[in-house]
Amino acid sequence: xxxxxxxxxxxxxxxSAVVSTERNSxxxxxxxxxVSDIPLDNPITGTVYGTLMNFQGALERLGDAVxxxxxxxxxxxxxxYIKPANTFNRYGAGIPVPENESNLEMGASLGIVIGKTAVxxxxxxxxxxxxxxxxxxxxxxxxxSLFRPAVQHKCxxxxxxxxxxxxxxxxxxxxxxxxxxxxxxxxxKQENSTNNLIRPVPRLxxxxxxxxxxxxxxxxxxxxxxxxxxxxxxxxxxxxxKGIGSLENVLVDEKSxxxxxxx
Amino acid sequence: MRKAxxxxxxxxxxxxxxxGRLKLDDGRIVxxxxxxxxxxxxxxxxxxxxxxxxxxxxxxxxDAPTEPLVFLKGPNTFIGHHGxxxxxxxxxxxxxxxxxxxxxxxxxxxxxKEEAYQYVKGYSVANDYAIxxxxxxxxxxxxxxxxxxxxxxxxxWLVYANEVSNPMNLKLTTHVNxxxxxxxxxxxxxxxxxxxxxxxxxFMTLSENDVILTGTPKGSVDTAVGDVVVTEIEGVGRLVNxxxxxxxxxxx
Numbered sequence: 278x279x280x281x282x283x284x285x286x287x288x289x290x291x292x293s294a295v296v297s298t299e300r301n302s303x304x305x306x307x308x309x310x311x312v313s314d315i316p317l318d319n320p321i322t323g324t325v326y327g328t329l330m331n332f333q334g335a336l337e338r339l340g341d342a343v344x345x346x347x348x349x350x351x352x353x354x355x356x357x358y359i360k361p362a363n364t365f366n367r368y369g370a371g372i373p374v375p376e377n378e379s380n381l382e383m384g385a386s387l388g389i390v391i392g393k394t395a396v397x398x399x400x401x402x403x404x405x406x407x408x409x410x411x412x413x414x415x416x417x418x419x420x421x422s423l424f425r426p427a428v429q430h431k432c433x434x435x436x437x438x439x440x441x442x443x444x445x446x447x448x449x450x451x452x453x454x455x456x457x458x459x460x461x462x463x464x465x466k467q468e469n470s471t472n473n474l475i476r477p478v479p480r481l482x483x484x485x486x487x488x489x490x491x492x493x494x495x496x497x498x499x500x501x502x503x504x505x506x507x508x509x510x511x512x513x514x515x516x517x518x519k520g521i522g523s524l525e526n527v528l529v530d531e532k533s534x535x536x537x538x539x540x
Numbered sequence: 541m542r543k544a545x546x547x548x549x550x551x552x553x554x555x556x557x558x559x560g561r562l563k564l565d566d567g568r569i570v571x572x573x574x575x576x577x578x579x580x581x582x583x584x585x586x587x588x589x590x591x592x593x594x595x596x597x598x599x600x601x602x603d604a605p606t607e608p609l610v611f612l613k614g615p616n617t618f619i620g621h622h623g624x625x626x627x628x629x630x631x632x633x634x635x636x637x638x639x640x641x642x643x644x645x646x647x648x649x650x651x652x653k654e655e656a657y658q659y660v661k662g663y664s665v666a667n668d669y670a671i672x673x674x675x676x677x678x679x680x681x682x683x684x685x686x687x688x689x690x691x692x693x694x695x696x697w698l699v700y701a702n703e704v705s706n707p708m709n710l711k712l713t714t715h716v717n718x719x720x721x722x723x724x725x726x727x728x729x730x731x732x733x734x735x736x737x738x739x740x741x742x743f744m745t746l747s748e749n750d751v752i753l754t755g756t757p758k759g760s761v762d763t764a765v766g767d768v769v770v771t772e773i774e775g776v777g778r779l780v781n782x783x784x785x786x787x788x789x790x791x792x
């Protein structure tokens with residue numbers, strides 16, 4: 278059992294609790310309740326920043342193209358993007374599939390939740406600024422070119438489920454060695470590990486806070502592994518991150534979507 | 541009506557323009573120089589347009605885009621009127637960008653151009669600084685260029701929409717140390733305000749206090765530590781900013 282905090286859709290406050298990351302359940306008084314039976318809200322209060330191509334395999338997939346037009350050279354600094362508030366979604370809610378799109382990429386990422394104002398960090402102390410970890414599904418409309426910001430592909434309503442909770446930092450021994458698995462309709466479609474990160478968590482925090490401040494409640498995604506699985510309307514997607522838990526959502530027709538997060 | 545958010549005597553107030561002075565929400569009248577200016581609203585999602593004026597696109601050696609080139613900004617980058625923007629010591633090319641900011645007033649989804657202005661609460665001025673040394677060709681312009689702390693002055697006022705009769709015909713200017721360096725008109729935008737609202741709301745929901753920074757015309761030149769940069773839009777506001785160097789930030 279691990280210490281975590283979560284947010285219910287019917288409360289403004291966070292609740293601290295003891296959870297089971299294997300059984301995806303929360304201990305409330307003497308009962309153990311499955312997260313599916315609790316109306317969990319997105320546990321995020323700040324800005325969500327994604328990191329592009331921070332898995333070795335994601336960069337390798339571009340191959341020699343990194344030296345050709347339009348890229349001209351491999352990336353030097355972290356390439357970030359923002360998942361804006363309209364994308365926030367919660368555990369168990371539908372992910373709306375836009376009209377004219379058939380398959381969406383399920384971008385499984387470890388989310389680093391910031392605990393205190395982080396400016397120009399050093400590797401030695403970077404982890405002191407982390408409050409905990411969560412699971413993020415950075416949903417995208419598939420797009421081949423990485424030249425221009427992918428707002429139309431990444432910023433649709435409901436395209437960022439987050440949850441089920443924030444696991445306390447000290448519960449995860451090493452964020453640079455956790456297994457991430459993606460299941461579609463209970464079938465394993467992807468497995469990778471954060472030991473394949475180009476910038477491990479402390480390094481990423483250093484290189485990001487060199488040029489911008491991260492604030493308490495902000496979330497920095499460590500990156501999405503290469504070959505993100507595709508899913509279509511009706512599919513159930515579950516992202517498991519060992520030591521954190523699992524995040525489950527179903528893809529629905531955009532027309533039936535009525536908003537994920539309450540904020 | 542035009543409204544500001546300011547700090548005065550240790551607390552935050554809304555303030556209204558009052559015969560060249562400021563009338564605070566508690567009834568006090570104060571001089572503009574007595575207050576600390578904050579951003580006129582707390583922005584929610586902020587969109588910024590790249591290459592939205594044909595002359596600026598040509599200046600940067602790009603063809604004018606056929607669909608809006610847009611990137612997002614986080615809350616860390618915004619500062620108010622009379623604020624200070626940091627120029628790192630090692631950079632060679634940091635330029636201002638005077639932009640009309642459109643502030644959304646209510647939830648907008650699938651809005652048609654013809655109705656788009658109904659969703660606008662008002663306007664302000666933004667200075668969307670860029671440090672070109674940090675440009676990389678992935679999700680360009682990347683956040684390291686465009687989302688740095690202190691690099692987006694915003695204000696002074698929220699000018700309500702009914703005070704701006706034609707936002708698509710406003711003169712923009714930038715002065716550096718009183719010298720005119722940038723001049724243009726919002727009439728030259730490639731994608732005008734109704735088109736942008738239709739475009740964004742076609743694939744995502746806009747909400748109150750979302751902000752669209754509509755791009756900048758030609759006239760970008762390098763700025764130096766100590767420069768006073770004034771971005772001004774006719775009828776909307778005059779936003780003053782000063783460039784400072786690394787030496788103020790040594791104790792990090």
